[in-house]
Amino acid sequence: MHAASPVLRDIVLVGGGHSHVVVLRMFTMRPLPGVRLTLICTDTDTPYSGMLPGYIAGHYSFDEVHIDLRRLAESAGARYYRDEVIGIDFSGGLAGMISQLNAKFGGRMQFSNPAGMTLRVLDDGAGNLANVNALSMTRTATALSGGGLALPFFTDGNTTYSGAITAGGPQSLGFAGRIAVNPALVGDPSKLVLYNSGIAAGDASRPNYIYDRLVNGAQSFSSATGLGTAATPFIGGVPSFLRQVLSRQGSTADNAMRLAEGQAVVVSNLKQRVSDQSGVNVDQEMANLVALQTAYGASARVMSVIKDMLDMLMRM
Numbered sequence: 001m002h003a004a005s006p007v008l009r010d011i012v013l014v015g016g017g018h019s020h021v022v023v024l025r026m027f028t029m030r031p032l033p034g035v036r037l038t039l040i041c042t043d044t045d046t047p048y049s050g051m052l053p054g055y056i057a058g059h060y061s062f063d064e065v066h067i068d069l070r071r072l073a074e075s076a077g078a079r080y081y082r083d084e085v086i087g088i089d090f091s092g093g094l095a096g097m098i099s100q101l102n103a104k105f106g107g108r109m110q111f112s113n114p115a116g117m118t119l120r121v122l123d124d125g126a127g128n129l130a131n132v133n134a135l136s137m138t139r140t141a142t143a144l145s146g147g148g149l150a151l152p153f154f155t156d157g158n159t160t161y162s163g164a165i166t167a168g169g170p171q172s173l174g175f176a177g178r179i180a181v182n183p184a185l186v187g188d189p190s191k192l193v194l195y196n197s198g199i200a201a202g203d204a205s206r207p208n209y210i211y212d213r214l215v216n217g218a219q220s221f222s223s224a225t226g227l228g229t230a231a232t233p234f235i236g237g238v239p240s241f242l243r244q245v246l247s248r249q250g251s252t253a254d255n256a257m258r259l260a261e262g263q264a265v266v267v268s269n270l271k272q273r274v275s276d277q278s279g280v281n282v283d284q285e286m287a288n289l290v291a292l293q294t295a296y297g298a299s300a301r302v303m304s305v306i307k308d309m310l311d312m313l314m315r316m
Helices: 018-029 049-056 069-075 090-105 183-187 205-216 238-278 282-315
Strands: 009-014 035-041 045-047 066-068 079-082 109-112 120-123 154-156 179-181 219-221 234-236
Touching (some): 018 035, 018 069, 035 069, 045 049, 090 109, 179 183, 205 238, 234 238
Parallel strands (some): 009 035, 035 079
Antiparallel strands (some): 045 066, 154 179, 219 234
16 A cells, blocks of 8 residues: 555556556556556456467466456556546537547437537436446636636646647646746736626635645645655645745755855864964074074184184294
8 A cells, every 4th residue: 555645647547558567567666656547448357468379378377377457556556447448539629529429439328519518418318328427527727707716827828728638748848938927817917806707806715716726735846956856756835845945945055154164164273284384483583593693703703713823823
């Protein structure tokens, strides 16, 4: 069992192929905090292709050549659904999407558009081949008002950011270089409060919502910030992240000051030692100079007397 952590990203694995089996196995040994895996496959047991010839020849049993995907998913803490994933082309609008869904399900479920942009989903009725137990969706706020408290505070250039994955890749790729404050919000800051018609200018609902998302909304921060590692990134809200950054910077500054003080002591000691070895005492040097001068004068007097004595001997 893995310790529970806020789910920041869902990764859906469609099919039980070798690459997905490897991902589940690696996730079992080293899970990523904040990441939840979901495996969707029509089969519970997937064969290992390298052992199929031996299985056909009777060298291996069924269990020896097959991997139990349900058990593997459970060991990785992943969700497992024995089901099928279908692809829908959204380029044809809602009508095209409904047509594709009805064709995919072959009457087992019924999709229709009763009005506007509403998508209605019904089971097959009296046939009782399928039941609709629940539906879920993620809606991206695209307008500053009329859609509840959520709002598109930031945009991807001039486009609403939804985190979608398209044929061109994930929208999050390179988003840091394109992120911008919604120009419509810059032009009308009152929309930070007025989320619908009839809302009073002093209503605190949307400001409280924005504050709650900033304070309590958990997200994963890159290890390049100096907190956490690539395997275990720091996860938390913006305030907790800022507190960690300030604490780290304060600790780093304190260590730098202690290092500077230690180096200053070392430099001072070295200067004192150099001064002790090469410094000059003026009083001592003057005393030495006087003594040398006195000795020189005495020596000169002795030489003068010797010269006089030699001259006297030469005249005798």
